[in-house]
Amino acid sequence: MERDLPDRDQAIPDIVIRRLPIYRRGLRHLLDEGRLTISSNDLADEIGVTAAQIRRDLSYFGRFGKQGKGYDVPTLVDAVQQILKIDRRWDVALVGFGHLGQAIADYRGFEPSSFRISAIFDRSPNRIGQVSAHGVEVQAEGDIATLVRRAGIRMGIVAVPADQAQEVTDLLLEGGIEAILNYAPVTLRVPEGVWVREIDPISLMQSMTFYLDADDPPGRSGSIADVAGA
Amino acid sequence: MERDLPDRDQAIPDIVIRRLPIYRRGLRHLLDEGRLTISSNDLADEIGVTAAQIRRDLSYFGRFGKQGKGYDVPTLVDAVQQILKIDRRWDVALVGFGHLGQAIADYRGFEPSSFRISAIFDRSPNRIGQVSAHGVEVQAEGDIATLVRRAGIRMGIVAVPADQAQEVTDLLLEGGIEAILNYAPVTLRVPEGVWVREIDPISLMQSMTFYLDADDPPGRSGSIADVAGA
DNA sequence: ATTTGTGAAACGTTTCACAGCG
DNA sequence: CGCTGTGAAACGTTTCACAAAT
Numbered sequence: 097m098e099r100d101l102p103d104r105d106q107a108i109p110d111i112v113i114r115r116l117p118i119y120r121r122g123l124r125h126l127l128d129e130g131r132l133t134i135s136s137n138d139l140a141d142e143i144g145v146t147a148a149q150i151r152r153d154l155s156y157f158g159r160f161g162k163q164g165k166g167y168d169v170p171t172l173v174d175a176v177q178q179i180l181k182i183d184r185r186w187d188v189a190l191v192g193f194g195h196l197g198q199a200i201a202d203y204r205g206f207e208p209s210s211f212r213i214s215a216i217f218d219r220s221p222n223r224i225g226q227v228s229a230h231g232v233e234v235q236a237e238g239d240i241a242t243l244v245r246r247a248g249i250r251m252g253i254v255a256v257p258a259d260q261a262q263e264v265t266d267l268l269l270e271g272g273i274e275a276i277l278n279y280a281p282v283t284l285r286v287p288e289g290v291w292v293r294e295i296d297p298i299s300l301m302q303s304m305t306f307y308l309d310a311d312d313p314p315g316r317s318g319s320i321a322d323v324a325g326a
Numbered sequence: 327m328e329r330d331l332p333d334r335d336q337a338i339p340d341i342v343i344r345r346l347p348i349y350r351r352g353l354r355h356l357l358d359e360g361r362l363t364i365s366s367n368d369l370a371d372e373i374g375v376t377a378a379q380i381r382r383d384l385s386y387f388g389r390f391g392k393q394g395k396g397y398d399v400p401t402l403v404d405a406v407q408q409i410l411k412i413d414r415r416w417d418v419a420l421v422g423f424g425h426l427g428q429a430i431a432d433y434r435g436f437e438p439s440s441f442r443i444s445a446i447f448d449r450s451p452n453r454i455g456q457v458s459a460h461g462v463e464v465q466a467e468g469d470i471a472t473l474v475r476r477a478g479i480r481m482g483i484v485a486v487p488a489d490q491a492q493e494v495t496d497l498l499l500e501g502g503i504e505a506i507l508n509y510a511p512v513t514l515r516v517p518e519g520v521w522v523r524e525i526d527p528i529s530l531m532q533s534m535t536f537y538l539d540a541d542d543p544p545g546r547s548g549s550i551a552d553v554a555g556a
Numbered sequence: 557a558t559t560t561g562t563g564a565a566a567c568g569t570t571t572c573a574c575a576g577c578g
Numbered sequence: 579c580g581c582t583g584t585g586a587a588a589c590g591t592t593t594c595a596c597a598a599a600t
Contacts, residue, residue, distance in 0.1 A: 111591075113536050117529035121511055135559060144513045147559095148593055155561055163599040164558045181535045188531075199429035200527075205511065209528045210535075250538055251531065275534040277527060281351055281435065283374040291537055293530040297430075297507060298439045299347035300523040301418075301481065304505040305411045305440075306343050307521055308480055341569075365581065377581095378571055385583055393577045394580045560599080571588070578581090 112153045113180075118143055119150065120176045127169050135166035182210040189244050189273070191264045192255035193218040193226065193234050196279060200255055201228040211251075215243060219260070237264065244271030251275040258282045342383045343410075348373055349380065350406045357399050365396035412440040419474050419503070421494045422485035423448040423456065423464050426509060430485055431458040441481070445473060449490070467494065474501030481505040488512045 122143040126134060136147040143150075154160055154172075157179050161167045177183045190201055190213045201213055216228055219237040226234045235243060244252070252268040254261050254276060261280035268276065275291040278284055281299070284292050352373040356364060366377040373380075384390055384402075387409050391397045407413045420431055420443045431443055446458055449467040456464045465473060474482070482498040484491050484506055491510035498506065505521040508514055511529070514522050 109590075110533075114529075114533045116536070117526070117532040118513070120532070121529070122513070125512070137559080142513070144515075146593070148595095149591090151559095151561060152592075159561070161560050163560045165600075166559065179536065180532050181538065181540065182532050186531075186535055195429055195432050195434075199425055202425050203527075204425075205528055209532075211528070211531055251534065274538055275531075277531055277534075282355070283348070283352070283372075285374075291534045293534060295525055295527060295530065296347070297433075297525060298435055298441070299344075299351070300525065301416075301441055301505075301507055302347040302350070302410050302412050302439075303340075303344045304481065304507075304521045304523060305416055306346070306409065308411065308504055310411065339568075367581085376571070378573095379569090381581095381583060382570075389583070391582050393582045395578070396581065558600090560597105562596095564594085566591100566593070568591070569589080572586085574584095576582090578579105 106156075108156045112156055115145070115149075115153055116176055116180055118145075119153070120173060120180070120182075123169055123173045123176065127173060132169050133166050134169055136161070139167070177210075184210065186211050186251055187214040187247060187249045188212065189215040189217065189240070189247075189249045189252045189268065189271075190255060191217045191237070191240065191252060191268065192279075193220075193223045193228075194255070194257075197255040198228070200253060200279075201230065201232065213253075215247060215249060217243075217264075219256075237267065240264065240267040241270035244268060244273060249273070251277070253277045253279065254284070255279045336386075338386045342386055345375070345379075345383055346406055346410055348375075349383070350403060350410070350412075353399055353403045353406065357403060362399050363396050364399055366391070369397070407440075414440065416441050416481055417444040417477060417479045418442065419445040419447065419470070419477075419479045419482045419498065419501075420485060421447045421467070421470065421482060421498065422509075423450075423453045423458075424485070424487075427485040428458070430483060430509075431460065431462065443483075445477060445479060447473075447494075449486075467497065470494065470497040471500035474498060474503060479503070481507070483507045483509070484514070485509045 122139060126142060136150045140147040140150055157175070160172050160175055188211050190197060193201065193216055197216070197218070201216060206212060213230070213232060216232050216234045217237050217240050218224060218234050224234050224236050250273060252273045254264060256264055258280045261278065261282050262284060265276065265284045265286065269286060269290065273290070276284065276286065278292055278294050281296050286292055352369060356372060366380045370377040370380055387405070390402050390405055418441050420427060423431065423446055427448070431446060436442065443460070443462060446462050446464045447467050447470050448454060448464050453464050454466050480503060482503045484494060486494050488510045491508065491512050492514060495506065495514045495516065499516060499520065503520070506514065506516065508522055508524050511526055516522055
C-alpha cells in the first residue's frame with residue numbers, strides 16, 4: 097500500500113484539496129467529449145488555471161502523467177476520485193426542509209455524484225412526515241443525534257435560519273457528524289477535527305460589488321465615459 | 327474625497343475583499359445583540375479569524391479603531407458597507423427558473439440585503455410568463471441582452487444546467503453584465519474586467535470527504551474509541 | 557518534439573511583536 | 579493600562595525554468 101506517494105509525511109495544503117473537485121469536473125467534461133488523453137496545458141485551458149499549478153497539485157499525490165504525452169483522462173479521473181474518496185457513496189443528513197432545504201433535497205446534481213441525502217430533519221410539526229421528491233421522509237429535529245448515529249451518517253447539510261444553525265449543528269455533532277456544509281449565514285462553532293464549508297451567495301455578491309465602479313450603469317444611450325473620453 | 331486612505335495606489339488583495347462580507351455579518355450580529363463597541367480580539371472570536379488579520383484587513387481602507395477602546399460597531403458596519411458599495415440597491419438578473427432558480431428567486435435572504443432580483447429569464451415556453459413569489463415575471467431568454475441593458479442591470483445569477491451556462495452567460499455579457507454568480511458546475515469564460523464567483527456544493531462536499539478516514543462510520547453500538555480509550 | 561515533475565525563485569498572506577496613542 | 583495600526587518576520591502558494599523521459 098501507499099506506494100509511489102512523494103514524501104509520505106508532507107501535509108497536503110487544503111487549497112489543493114479544494115481544487116481537485118474542479119479538476120475532476122473538467123476531466124469528466126473532457127471524457128464526455130471523448131477525449132482520452134490531455135496535457136496539463138490543455139487541461140489548464142479547460143479549467144481556467146495554469147498548467148504548472150495542475151502539475152504541482154497532482155504531484156502531491158503521485159505521478160500520473162507521461163512525458164511527451166500528457167495524462168490519460170480515464171485513469172486520472174479515477175485517481176482523483178479515489179484521492180477524494182468519492183469512489184464510494186456517502187450518506188448525508190439534511191437539516192431544514194423549508195424553501196432552501198426542499199430545493200437541496202430535490203437537487204438533481206446529487207444523483208450523478210457520490211452523495212445521497214438519506215435523512216431529512218425539520219422542527220416544524222407540519223413538515224415532519226412530508227416526503228421529499230426522492231422519497232425520503234422528514235423526521236423530527238429532536239431525533240437527529242440518535243438517527244444520524246444509528247445510520248452511520250458522517251456528513252450533514254445545515255439549511256435552517258441563521259438563529260437555529262448552531263443548535264442543529266450541535267445536534268449533528270452529538271450524532272457524530274464529521275463534515276458540515278453550512279448554508280446559514282453564521283460562523284458555526286465545531287470542535288477540532290470537524291470540517292465545515294460555507295455557502296453564502298450574499299457574501300459572494302457583496303464581494304463583487306466592491307469592484308463595480310460607482311456609476312456607470314450601462315445606460316440606454318451608450319456609455320458616457322466612452323463619449324466623454326476621460 | 328479619498329481622505330485617510332493609506333497608500334492610494336496599493337492594490338487590495340481579493341482575499342481581503344472576500345472577507346469583508348463576513349466581518350459585516352459578524353458586526354451586524356453584534357449590533358443586534360446591542361453591542362456598541364468591540365475590540366479586534368472579541369470580533370475575531372465572533373467570526374472565527376485572528377485579531378491581527380482583522381486589524382490588517384481593515385488597515386487597507388483606513389483607521390477605524392481607537393487605541394485602548396476598540397471599534398465603534400455602528401460606525402464600522404457603515405464603513406464596511408460603504409467599502410463594499412452595498413449601501414445602495416443592486417438590481418440582479420436571474421437566469422433559470424427551474425427548481426434552483428425558483429428557490430433563489432424566493433430566497434428570503436435577499437430582502438435584508440442590498441440585492442433585488444428585478445428580472446428573471448428562462449428558455450422554457452411554459453415557464454415564461456410565470457411570476458415569482460416576489461412578483462417578478464419570467465421573460466424569454468432571447469431577450470436577456472436587450473432587457474438587461476435597458477434596465478441597467480449589472481449583476482447576473484446563472485442557474486441553468488451546465489450545458490446551457492456558457493450560452494446564457496454570453497447573453498448576459500452582451501447585455502453589459504459585469505458580475506456573475508454562477509451556480510452551474512462549469513468554469514465560465516468571461517472577458518477581462520467581468521467578475522465571476524462560483525457556488526458549487528458538490529465540489530465543497532467532495533473536498534471534505536478527503537479528510538474523512540476510510541472506515542470509521544460511528545457504529546450503532548457506540549464508539550469503540552470511547553469505550554477503549556478512557 | 558513534447559510534456560512531465562520538481563528544485564528554486566518569486567510572489568502573496570498571515571502572524572508576530574511592539575511603538576504609540578487614548 | 580488596553581488596544582490599534584503596522585513594520586518585519588514567518589509562513590504559504592504560485593510560477594519559472596529545465597533536466598529527464600519518451
